[in-house]
Amino acid sequence: MTGLTDEEIRAVLAAAMGYDNRRPGDLNVAAWQEASEIGRWTLGEAVEAVHQHYATRTDFLMPGHVTQHIRAARRTAPMPAERQLPTAPPAEPERVRDFMAQIRRSLGWTQRATTASDPELDHVCPHERCRAGKHRPCGYRLTRGTHQGEWRAIKGYHHSRTQAARQETNR
Template identity: 40%
Template sequence: MSLTKDEVRRLVAVAMAYDNRNAGEAVVLAWSSAAELARWTYDEAIAAIHQHYAERTDFIQPGHITGIIRDRRRDAAMRRQLPASEPASSGTRERAMAEIRQALGTGAEQDAVQVACPACGAEPGQQCVRRDGSRDPLRTFHSSRHEALSIAT
């Protein structure tokens, strides 16, 4: 809804009170056009004028008002929160994690770490180590660990 000419005159009068400008009907028409194009509301425009003069000393122009209103609207939109979504079920989480592991190429490896390794004795959650007894971790898991996982599940 556009501002009325009387509302725009009141806006210009508020600006005049701050900066002692001389404003005629041409200013009212110009501000009316800007208000319509930028969809100002009266309350937003009044607040923008007061904010402008609380922070700055230069003559306010319609572009200043539009910028302040736009910033306030953007800020208000960003502060609105979306409602929280329901927690995912365990099945949904498992499927999502399987997709992630598959995309990363680590699915079977990560699943295998859930069981102890029959070949090297690595505990669940631990990386397999070399069979010679050195504690140098392997990059992959022993195949027997994958077999143990399939038996366990």
Template identity: 40%
Template sequence: MSLDRDQTIDLLTVIAAYDRRSSGEGDIAAWSEAARRAGWTFPEAVEAVHAYFAESSKWLMPGDVTERIRVARRQPAAVSDVLALEKKPSTPERRAEFMAQMRKLAGRKGMPR
């Protein structure tokens, strides 16, 4: 899901707080299109902007936001997030199902069972 018009305006407002740029309809359209093409979410984009300006004084472009979002998406989840996941109890049935899936994958890869 990409940014809607209001979110794009809000994002440009955050950016302007850092670099004092002025934005018009063309900027809204261009940043909206970049967000759509790269699949930004609003929280990801805002985080990318704050992270960018924490480290750089250069002019921010949509590609800078896309790059930061892609890097962030490749990072593993925080340990606290993983530990907070609902844990399902291990049962003989679940173990058998898991092993069946592993055998199926091994067969596709030509690995010995």
């Protein structure tokens, strides 16, 4: 963090001028700016420190007073409340399906129903994880969890199986 700018230091000194009639010059601004960098002041904290100082004390305000007040205020400031996002119950499966269908439609993805007469079923699926035999649906074997090793069919066919069927019909 850098110290306050010249204009900000002048604003802090202007607040002090209202109390003690000081007449700061460029050298004062430079010195206070250096102190603001060392003390890591913010403009709001520094101006508040000036007001707090003169509300409770009568001695001439120095940069050290400002730094002391800022540090004390930071130590006693309440910690921000821990933010917690509101939790919602998990979405129902029907809602998830409807939402995913809406996304597919908005992206222009079409999903055709599979039938026993599909040309893809006349070919072994070349997809590495599938390798479904002729007349068998495409899918994958689960590799983790309590259902490890189970076969799960997918809707439609792997792209490589569809390509193989197209090549065969184009011959």
